[in-house]
Amino acid sequence: MANQRSEPIDILILSNGPGEVANWVRPVVRELRQQWGSDRTQLRISVILSPCTNAMGTEAEVVRGFEGCDRVQAADHFWPFLLWGKTREDWDWRPTGIVIFLGGDQVFPVVIGKRLGYKIVIYAEWEARWPRWVDRFAVMNEAVTQKLPPHSRHKAQVVGDLLRDVEQSSSPAATETEWIGILPGSKPMKLTQGVPTAIAIANRLKPLRPQSRIAxxxxxTLDPATLARYADPEFNAIAARFDNATATLITPPAAPPYLQTAQGNRIDLWTDYPAHDRLRHCQICITTIGANTAELAALGVPMCVIIPTQQIDAMRAWDGVPGLIANLPGIGTAFVTAFNSVMYWHYQRREKQGKKILYAWPNLWAGREIVPELVGEVATPDAIATCIDALCNDPTRLAQMRTDLQGVRGQSGAARALVAGLAALLEPMREPPRG
Structure with a gap:
């Protein structure tokens, strides 16, 4: 528990998207309470969210469910706080505190920390920025430290990979069931494409592997009813473009909900979150590019990554400027058509030259294709199902994939190491926690 003689402090955590909230904020809040105690008069934990293109808008509610978190502000109210220091509920701040960056733009903790007069700690997964104004970098591995200017490297502490901390949770009993996971995304534009694609894959995969269960x-940030809407062609027009890629939500009175496809196949819905224990038991998962590939890599779960650029509407789910332009009325469709044609031509040209373009995070980290990527016209439900069937029939390749995935991430125990290193920042203002 925390030293009762020490000066009361505030911990302000800055974060943004659903992945960062679940995989970074959650373990750090837990470790803060375990190492520093539960006495709110001594330690108060606040979380402020910044806007994120991947957000669903319910991230604040998720954080409020974390035991140990005292105050939460949603992303809608971020800019007034960044610019003028004004929170929606007019929070007060203690004289002593630490700002911890766990997602967003690394300039945010610099601005906010300097205004509050707090120490600034940035968790840097791949790159550490603003070293002149930051007090401590908690970095994933030594490679991040080496990117810092030599005179700033003393500020870096290698803590490991926060995503690897998900491996520390208890695992359920081993099961002989062959599970295949499909991760369609969480935000509306990705679900628009992802859910019909998932149903189409399930329909084609089931005849190949009747013994498997798909989930x-x-x-x-979602619930089964919301997810199921994207399988309804009356709500989601894209669902009608696939062959029988529709499904109905079934909610048994004493059993978990599931989707039943038009062809009679079942897709289980895992509502417990985070579903790390379940994912670790998957033989393989199917996902698009993005944070899911990093999370699965941390869990050591083999995956097949799909990038269906040949589908005109796929790009409307992209982040950044291309996604914004793609959704503009009038010019959006023309832009998507032209952009997709150029992109796929460039991809094929690089393939013929032996210079493969990599998209998934674990492949980018390794500089080679650890997990297969199906891009463009080859990313059809039939091709994906065939690829998954071949991989499941090759246990040697799956085992090597697991080993390679575990090798590209940092060590576990990052949350514990990050929190343990905070006490030194506050000395001599406070003594390290005891007990």
């Missing part, structure tokens, strides 16, 4: 883990 979709549901993000905390």
């Amino acid at each position: 979709i883990p549901i993000a905390p």
